[in-house]
Amino acid sequence: MNRLKQERKRLRISQDTLGRAANIPQSDLAQVELGNYVPPDAVLERLAAVLHIPVDELLKSARKEREPLERDSAGRYMAAER
Numbered sequence: 001m002n003r004l005k006q007e008r009k010r011l012r013i014s015q016d017t018l019g020r021a022a023n024i025p026q027s028d029l030a031q032v033e034l035g036n037y038v039p040p041d042a043v044l045e046r047l048a049a050v051l052h053i054p055v056d057e058l059l060k061s062a063r064k065e066r067e068p069l070e071r072d073s074a075g076r077y078m079a080a081e082r
Contacts, residue, residue, distance in 0.1 A: 002033060002035065003053075003057060003058060003060055004032060004033050004047065004051070004058060005033045007051040007052075007053055007058075008033075008051065011051065015029045015030055015033070018047070018050060018051075021046075021050045022043060022046040022047045022049075022050050023043070023046060024039060024043050024046070024047070032047075038059075041055075044058060044059065
């Protein structure tokens with residue numbers, strides 16, 4: 001279970017409720033929880049705000065472990081180059 005799902009469950013809210021609060025489709029949220037999708041920074045910030053956790057904590061589990069994230073020159077999160 002990843003950090004996003006843990007926090008969502010802790011707050012006892014559904015994917016749909018969290019998605020509506022963060023303005024992200026439930027289907028995208030499901031993919032984030034599975035580690036298949038890293039949403040844009042603005043969405044990560046909204047998710048973190050709704051869950052009351054820092055974005056960095058959210059990122060620890062909102063990606064595949066084999067795909068570390070880095071920030072580009074503009075400060076956006078991106079997958080590290082291999």
